[in-house]
Amino acid sequence: MVVPGPERREALYITAKEAAAALGVSIPTLYAYVSRGQVRSVPGEQGRPRLYSLTDLDRLKTRRDARAGHGAVAAGLLMDYDTRPRVLILQSGCYDMLTLWPEAPLRTKLSILREVWPSKRVLNERSVIAHLPPRLEISVLIMHGERDNKMPVRQAMKLADALRARGAKVSTCYFPKLSHDLGKRAEPELRAFLRDNLLGVSSAAAS
Numbered sequence: 001m002v003v004p005g006p007e008r009r010e011a012l013y014i015t016a017k018e019a020a021a022a023l024g025v026s027i028p029t030l031y032a033y034v035s036r037g038q039v040r041s042v043p044g045e046q047g048r049p050r051l052y053s054l055t056d057l058d059r060l061k062t063r064r065d066a067r068a069g070h071g072a073v074a075a076g077l078l079m080d081y082d083t084r085p086r087v088l089i090l091q092s093g094c095y096d097m098l099t100l101w102p103e104a105p106l107r108t109k110l111s112i113l114r115e116v117w118p119s120k121r122v123l124n125e126r127s128v129i130a131h132l133p134p135r136l137e138i139s140v141l142i143m144h145g146e147r148d149n150k151m152p153v154r155q156a157m158k159l160a161d162a163l164r165a166r167g168a169k170v171s172t173c174y175f176p177k178l179s180h181d182l183g184k185r186a187e188p189e190l191r192a193f194l195r196d197n198l199l200g201v202s203s204a205a206a207s
Contacts, residue, residue, distance in 0.1 A: 012054040013041075013051035013052060013053055014051060014052055014054050014057075015051060015052070016031075016052060018052075019039070019054075022054075023057060023060065023061055038060055039052055039053060039056040039057060040053040040056050041053070086137070086197075087138070087139050087197045087198060088138055088140045088141070089143075089190065089193065090141070090143070090156075090159070091143045091144070091182060091186065092143070092144055092145065092148060092150070092151055092180050092181070092182065093128075093151065093156070093159075094151050094155055095128040095155050095158065095159040095162075096128070096129045096155060096159070097112075097124070097126045097127045098123045098124055098127055098130070099154075100123075100151070100155060103152060103154075104152075105149055105150060107149075108150050108151065129158065129159060132162060132163070133166070135166055135167050136166045136167055137167065137168075138168050138169070139168070139170075139197045140163055140168050140169070140170045140171070141171045141172075141189070141193040142156050142160050142171070142173070143156075143172075143174075143175070143186050144156035144172075144173075144174055144175070145174075145175045145177075145178030145179045145181075145182055146174050146175060146176045146177075146178070147176075147178060147179045148178075148179050148180045149179060150179075150180045153174055156172065156174065157172075173186065173189045
C-alpha cells in the first residue's frame, strides 16, 4: 500500500519506440495509455516527435506487476524512481531476491522459475534493496509472520535495516505465530500506523 505525497515535476522523458519497448507493448497500445491519461507526453524540441514520461511508464509497469501478484515487491520498487510516496506499507514480501534464492523453500523457487530464469542479473533487477536510493524521506510499516514458509522473515528484517540506513522512518511488526497470510491479525497494527502517519500527511497537505 502506498500513500502519495505532493506532486513533483518530472524530468525524464523517452521516445515512443523506447517507451513501447519498456512496457513490452506496441506503439498503438502506448498511444492508448496516453489517451487514457496513464502516461504523460510532451512535445519534442525543435519539431521532433513527442516524448513520454519515464516515471509514468515505470509506474504503469509496476501496477501491472502488482495485479499479477507482486504487490509487496511492486510497492517497494516505487521507492527507486517515484519521489512522491510518503507512507508505505509492506507485508510478507520478498525484498532481496539474491539472498532469497539460496534459502527459498521449494515452492517459492518453483514460483520464481515459472516467471524468470534466476540468474544473478535477473534476481538483482527484481530486488528492492538493490534499487533503493541513497536517501529516503518516508514512513514505512513492514509486517511479516515469523512462521512464513514462503518468504523468510529475514527478508523483512534486511529491508528494515536497509531503509533505516537511508533515513527512512521504519516500523516493524513480526508476528511469532503467523505464517505468510497475516489476515485480520495485522489490522490493529495497520490501523495504528495509518492513524499516526496518514493523518499527519493529510494535515500537511491541507496546510
